[in-house]
Amino acid sequence: MSQSLVDKIARAVLYEGYILYPYRPSVKSQQRWTFGGIYPKAYSEAQQGSDPYLMQTQCLLRGDEAATITLAIRFLHLTARTNEVPEQGSAGGGPGYRQIPMIEVAGRIFQSWQEAVERQIDLGDVTLSELLGHSRRESFSFPYTRSIEPLTDSDGRTVGRIVRDQQQIVGTVEFCAEQKADGVFLLTARVINETPLDDVQNVIRDVAQLSSFASTHMILTVCKGEFISPTDPPASLRDLADECSNIGCWPVLVGEAGATDTLLVSPIILSDYPEIAPESPGDLFDGCEIDEILTLRIMTLTDEEKRQAIAVDPLAADMMACTAALARDQLMSLHGVMRRPASAPLHTENHYG
Numbered sequence: 460m461s462q463s464l465v466d467k468i469a470r471a472v473l474y475e476g477y478i479l480y481p482y483r484p485s486v487k488s489q490q491r492w493t494f495g496g497i498y499p500k501a502y503s504e505a506q507q508g509s510d511p512y513l514m515q516t517q518c519l520l521r522g523d524e525a526a527t528i529t530l531a532i533r534f535l536h537l538t539a540r541t542n543e544v545p546e547q548g549s550a551g552g553g554p555g556y557r558q559i560p561m562i563e564v565a566g567r568i569f570q571s572w573q574e575a576v577e578r579q580i581d582l583g584d585v586t587l588s589e590l591l592g593h594s595r596r597e598s599f600s601f602p603y604t605r606s607i608e609p610l611t612d613s614d615g616r617t618v619g620r621i622v623r624d625q626q627q628i629v630g631t632v633e634f635c636a637e638q639k640a641d642g643v644f645l646l647t648a649r650v651i652n653e654t655p656l657d658d659v660q661n662v663i664r665d666v667a668q669l670s671s672f673a674s675t676h677m678i679l680t681v682c683k684g685e686f687i688s689p690t691d692p693p694a695s696l697r698d699l700a701d702e703c704s705n706i707g708c709w710p711v712l713v714g715e716a717g718a719t720d721t722l723l724v725s726p727i728i729l730s731d732y733p734e735i736a737p738e739s740p741g742d743l744f745d746g747c748e749i750d751e752i753l754t755l756r757i758m759t760l761t762d763e764e765k766r767q768a769i770a771v772d773p774l775a776a777d778m779m780a781c782t783a784a785l786a787r788d789q790l791m792s793l794h795g796v797m798r799r800p801a802s803a804p805l806h807t808e809n810h811y812g
Contacts, residue, residue, distance in 0.1 A: 465721055467735050472726065472727065474774070494726040495726030496668070496673055497672040499652050499653070499659075501655065502662055514706060515649045515650075516646075516710050518679070518687070518710050519643060519692065521687060523683070526681055526682065527584050527586055527587075527681070527682040528646070528679065528681050530634055533678070535576070536577075537574070537669050538624065539624045542561065544619040559619075573669075574623070582634060590635050590636035603626055603627040630651060631650075634648050643696065643699065646679070654670045676723065685720070686719050687700060690711065690731060709727065710724045712731040712732060713732065
C-alpha cells in the first residue's frame with residue numbers, strides 16, 4: 460500500500476465539503492458538511508430517517524481465514540465558534556458577555572462560524588477468522604469541551620473573546636465477516652452515531668449537526684488477501700458484488716493502479732484508483748478539476764471579501780494564501796488538461812489466483 464497516496468486521497472475526501480468554496484456568512488452558499496454526515500440516531504429516527512444515523516459498507520475479500528484486516532474510520536467533529544464582547548452591568552458586578560456575529564480587532568476580522576477537528580478510530584489488526592460469526596463491536600466517545608480565546612487590541616486591552624464549544628459525540632463501530640464461496644468472504648463495517656440528545660423532537664438540524672460526524676469515510680487494508688473491486692468485479696463474482704449493500708458511501712480500490720490491498724469507503728462517488736491531479740500545486744480545494752474554477756473565483760473577490768473568507772478558518776486562510784501565491788504558469792497548468800479515463804485492470808481468475 461502507498462500510504463502517502465492513500466492519505467492524499469482521503470484528505471481530499473475529508474475536506475470536500477469543508478472549504479470547497481470560499482464560504483462567508485454573507486454569501487448564499489452557507490450550507491456546509493454535505494458529504495458523509497452521520498447524525499444522532501434519536502434525531503434521525505425523529506426525522507423519519509431524512510438524515511442518516513449510520514454508514515455501512517459491504518465488500519468482497521478473496522483470501523483465507525489467516526488474512527489480517529485493519530479498519531480505520533475518519534470524520535470531522537464540528538466546533539461552534541462564537542464571538543463575544545463584554546457587557547457591563549451584568550448580575551454579579553463583573554462584565555457579562557453578549558454574542559456578536561463579527562468583530563474586527565487590530566485589523567483582523569473574526570467571525571462566528573463553525574470549525575472542525577479530525578477524528579480517527581482505529582480498530583487495529585484482526586484476522587478474518589476472528590470476524591467470522593463473531594461481530595466485533597467497539598464504542599468510542601469524545602467529551603464536551605469549551606475553550607475561550609481572548610481578543611486583545613494593539614494596546615493589549617481585551618476587547619472580546621472567541622468561545623469554542625464542541626459537543627459530546629458517542630458512536631459505535633461494528634465489523635463482521637461471512638464466507639460466501641470458497642476463498643471469498645463478505646465484509647460488513649458500520650459506523651453508528653449514538654450521541655444522546657435532549658428534547659429530540661424539537662431539535663433543529665443545525666443543532667443536531669454539531670453532534671454529528673461530518674465527512675465520514677473508512678479505510679480498509681488487508682494482508683494476505685485481496686479486495687474485489689466493487690464497481691468492476693470479475694464475472695464470476697459479479698452476482699455476489701451486486702448483493703453488497705452500501706449505505707451513504709461508495710467503496711473503491713486505492714493506491715497504485717492494480718493494487719488490491721486497500722479500499723477507501725468514500726462518501727462521494729469515485730472511480731477505482733483515484734488520483735490527485737499532478738497540476739494541483741497544494742491543498743487548494745479537492746485536488747482535481749475543480750481547482751481551476753474556484754481559483755479563478757477567488758481571484759474575482761474584492762479585498763474585503765477575501766478578508767472575510769480568511770476570517771472563516773485557518774485552513775481557509777492557508778488556501779487563500781496558496782492561491783494568491785500561484786505563478787502564471789501554475790495557473791495555466793490548471794486549464795485544459797485532457798486525460799484518458801482511468802480503466803481498472805482486467806480481472807481474471809488468474810489475477811486473483
